[in-house]
Amino acid sequence: MASPIYPTKPRRLLKWKTSSMASTRETRTLMVGMEQGTRKGPWTEQEDLQLVCYVSLFGDRRWDFIAKISGLKRTGKSCRLRWVNYLHPGLKHGRMTPEEEHLILELHSKWGNKWSQIAGRLPGRTDNEIKNYWRTHMRKMAQERKRNLHSFSSSTSSTSLSIETSTNRMENQEEVIFLLTMLEEKEQEVKVKVYPMDQLWNEIVTSDSNSGLSFKQYKAMEYSPLWEYCVESVWKVDDNEPNLIPCVSDLWSPTFSMV
DNA sequence: AAGCGCGTCAACCGCAATTAG
DNA sequence: GCTAATTGCGGTTGACGCGCT
CATH class of the missing domain: 1.10.10.60 (Homeodomain-like)
Structure with missing residues (x-):
């Protein structure tokens, strides 16, 4: 206690x-x-x-x-x-820091939806918070990716089926690498406020x-x-x-x- | 100004794991 | 060792704020 x-x-x-x-x-x-x-x-x-x-x-x-x-x-x-x-x-309350965001992505790619395990590596963050973060932010990124792929595919006549398949699965390494890249880009744009x-x-x-x-x-x-x-x-x-x-x-x- | 849709996050639910008796 | 109670975890829901139309 x-x-x-x-x-x-x-x-x-x-x-x-x-x-x-x-x-x-x-x-x-x-x-x-x-x-x-x-x-x-x-x-x-x-x-x-x-x-x-x-x-x-x-x-x-x-x-x-x-x-x-x-x-x-x-x-x-x-x-x-x-x-x-x-x-x-x-x-900790408030926005995730870039370091935390990276860590979440990395650990999720390693462990999957083991939120409490991931939370254990992020002092001050709860499994619930991380879960919420993942769901909202990753969904957003997936949508962005979908858009990107869609614009790419429409120019190259790719099938929409492959897009759906790839955007619905977040587990594989390539996906995570992509998300990490996007994160880095976003960090350049946004100055994150930490509380x-x-x-x-x-x-x-x-x-x-x-x-x-x-x-x-x-x-x-x-x-x-x-x-x-x-x-x-x-x-x-x-x-x-x-x-x-x-x-x-x-x-x-x-x-x-x-x- | 009003309505709508989306994002966020606290809290609930059900099930599994653990602990107490 | 068994059963009941408690705790922990992951998935899901729903209220609210906010921006856009």
């Missing part, structure tokens, strides 16, 4: 999502399982905070246990996914200067004991549902046995 104490990033400040999006999406699609009362759909900041706190306490292994004792109406599976793909400290965590935090601090938290407080949150942060901002948030979120002291009562 023992991920460092790490407050959840305010979602509204992340580059690729806006608060309006998150909230409307949530209200639209948030579903509650009829049988066990489990929640589905997008996670709220409140849920994120709760999950971070409980993972900090009990580690990131026993997800079913965490799901139960946290009061989150989520399955263990859902909690794990949220942690692994979004909340885990050290995750390391430090920069994210800086953005959070500067753009959230009206939130009441000073820069010092934000930085302190990175290193301060979990309890101070949780007790202040998490545990007593929902007055309407006092049973949903247990008191911190409850965690140490005999009801909950330590792992």
